[in-house]
Amino acid sequence: MAVSHITKKSVLAAIAEHDRKGETAFLKEYGFDLSRDYWLIHNGRSYVSKAIANVAQAIGMGRPFTRDMMLSGGVAWSVRGLQKAGFQVHKGARPTFGGANSANERGPKWTREELILALELYMRNRRSPPGKGSAEVAELSQVLNLLALATGVARTAKYRNRNGVYLKMMNFRRFDPQYTSSGRTGMARGGKLEEPIWTEFANRLPELRRAAALIRGSVQNRDLVDEIAAIGDGDDEGAVEGGFTHRLHRVYERDRKVIEKKKRQVRHTTGALRCEVCELDFRERYGAHGDGYIEVHHKRPVFQMRPGERTKPEDLALLCANCHRMVHRTREPLPVDRLIKMLTPSLST
Numbered sequence: 328m329a330v331s332h333i334t335k336k337s338v339l340a341a342i343a344e345h346d347r348k349g350e351t352a353f354l355k356e357y358g359f360d361l362s363r364d365y366w367l368i369h370n371g372r373s374y375v376s377k378a379i380a381n382v383a384q385a386i387g388m389g390r391p392f393t394r395d396m397m398l399s400g401g402v403a404w405s406v407r408g409l410q411k412a413g414f415q416v417h418k419g420a421r422p423t424f425g426g427a428n429s430a431n432e433r434g435p436k437w438t439r440e441e442l443i444l445a446l447e448l449y450m451r452n453r454r455s456p457p458g459k460g461s462a463e464v465a466e467l468s469q470v471l472n473l474l475a476l477a478t479g480v481a482r483t484a485k486y487r488n489r490n491g492v493y494l495k496m497m498n499f500r501r502f503d504p505q506y507t508s509s510g511r512t513g514m515a516r517g518g519k520l521e522e523p524i525w526t527e528f529a530n531r532l533p534e535l536r537r538a539a540a541l542i543r544g545s546v547q548n549r550d551l552v553d554e555i556a557a558i559g560d561g562d563d564e565g566a567v568e569g570g571f572t573h574r575l576h577r578v579y580e581r582d583r584k585v586i587e588k589k590k591r592q593v594r595h596t597t598g599a600l601r602c603e604v605c606e607l608d609f610r611e612r613y614g615a616h617g618d619g620y621i622e623v624h625h626k627r628p629v630f631q632m633r634p635g636e637r638t639k640p641e642d643l644a645l646l647c648a649n650c651h652r653m654v655h656r657t658r659e660p661l662p663v664d665r666l667i668k669m670l671t672p673s674l675s676t
Contacts, residue, residue, distance in 0.1 A: 332387030333380055333408035341383040342369055354378055357392055365402055366422060368415040368484050370465070373422050380405035383412075411549065413473045415486065422484035435480060437495060439658075440542050440571045441471055441487075442524045445496045447539035450532060453505060459493035468492045473546040477555045478571050499525055541632060545575055554578050572629050576660070579625040582638045586623050589640040602647040604666050609647075621645045624654055626663060 345353045354361065359378035366373040367380075385392035406416045437445070448467055449456050457463040471487035474480075485491070494514075500506045501513030502525040528535040545551055555574045580586075593600060600621040601608045609617030624644045644663045646654065653669075654660045 332385075333383050333412050334387050335412050335414075337383040337387035338367075338379060338409065338412050338414055340386050341379045342367075342374060344382065345374060345379065350375075357382060358394060362421070364418055365406055366417045366484075367409055368417050368422065371488060373417065373484070376409055376416050377402050377405045380408050384408065410476060413469065413476070413547075415472050415476075415484075417484050437518055437520065438571065439520060439524065440474060442495075442518075442520055443528065443535065443538050444470060444474075444542060445492065446499055446524055446528060447535050449496045449499045450529070450535065453503060456496060459489050464489050464493050464496070467496075470543055470546060473552070474542065474571060477546050477552045478574065502526075502529070537631070537633075541629065542571070544633075545571075551575075551578065554581075573655070576625055576629050576655075579629070579632070579638050579642075580623050585638045585640055585643065589623065589643045589645070590619070590621070592640055593645060600645060602650055603644050603663055604646060604650040604653075604670055607647045622648055622651045624651050624660070624663070628659055 348356070354375060357378060359375060359381075362375040362377065365376040367376040368374075381397060382392050385396055388396075390396070409416050444467060448463060451457075451463075468487055468489050471492065475486065480486075495518075498514050498517040498521050500511075501517070502522060503513070506513060528538070545555070555571070555578060590600060599608050599610070600619065602621065609620045611617075622645070624646045625638060625642055626644050627642050646663070650666060650670075653666055654663065
């Protein structure tokens with residue numbers, strides 16, 4: 328049986344039933360044993376992943392669970408279904424919770440996209456940000472785990488939990504003049520990216536909200552997440568964009584129908600496919616072998632896109648591989664006209 332009926336809603340319903348009945352009674356009722364290897368992590372608690380996944384599948388189908396409905400792929404299918412629904416699964420001994428995170432449990436450094444989300448939450452009510460027990464902090468914790476899932480980040484049981492999310496959000500207070508003007512200082516230590524993110528967005532709230540909305544909408548779109556995960560980081564050593572942003576940008580550059588339409592328009596107008604920066608024509612350089620070949624670049628910054636917005640031919644520029652890499656050498660891709668201006672002096676010498 329497939330995992331298509333395992334959804335966020337059905338998993339939360341299964342968890343609620345588990346909590347209401349207690350673990351022992353829940354497992355006994357549905358005929359599952361205590362797990363040894365795979366644990367669903369939710370709100371600082373661990374659950375037997377196989378049991379929750381199977382009961383969630385039944386709930387999603389609108390039927391009571393019976394043994395003949397057991398997921399045929401075993402624990403692997405259970406894990407896959409839970410992760411695709413946006414939940415974290417821990418492999419290994421049952422995790423324990425409580426106490427401060429040790430240094431080796433803090434997880435990877437916060438990325439640009441994660442900090443944008445944290446700052447956006449802080450700026451919603453900067454005078455009185457939501458507490459660590461709030462629904463807003465819990466929701467952001469879930470979004471950050473979905474973001475990690477999309478980019479293949481290895482997560483611990485405490486990855487981006489409520490406490491960590493709240494502390495990171497409050498790190499921005501030390502830059503906030505509304506807070507520091509009265510002599511208060513905020514937290515003394517934080518990550519290196521926090522101040523640049525504050526400087527970039529604190530006075531550009533519409534852009535901050537748009538960027539946060541795009542990230543949220545993207546990680547909650549299962550089809551888009553699958554595309555992002557399939558792309559990987561690639562081998563573009565020059566790319567300085569965040570891992571998620573860079574992958575998302577590449578998704579927008581992979582729409583074959585739009586790419587072919589763009590090429591047809593340019594061929595019809597100019598008679599050739601030339602790099603818009605250096606004017607390289609692959610057919611002129613390589614003969615028939617290069618006919619029809621050119622790379623495409625999505626010109627609009629990713630954070631100016633709306634969730635679900637489709638790429639249009641006018642959003643694309645035709646570039647050779649070298650110029651395409653040069654565009655992506657900065658944190659935000661260079662506008663094509665700026666790269667043309669950089670190239671002009673070297674061509675005129």
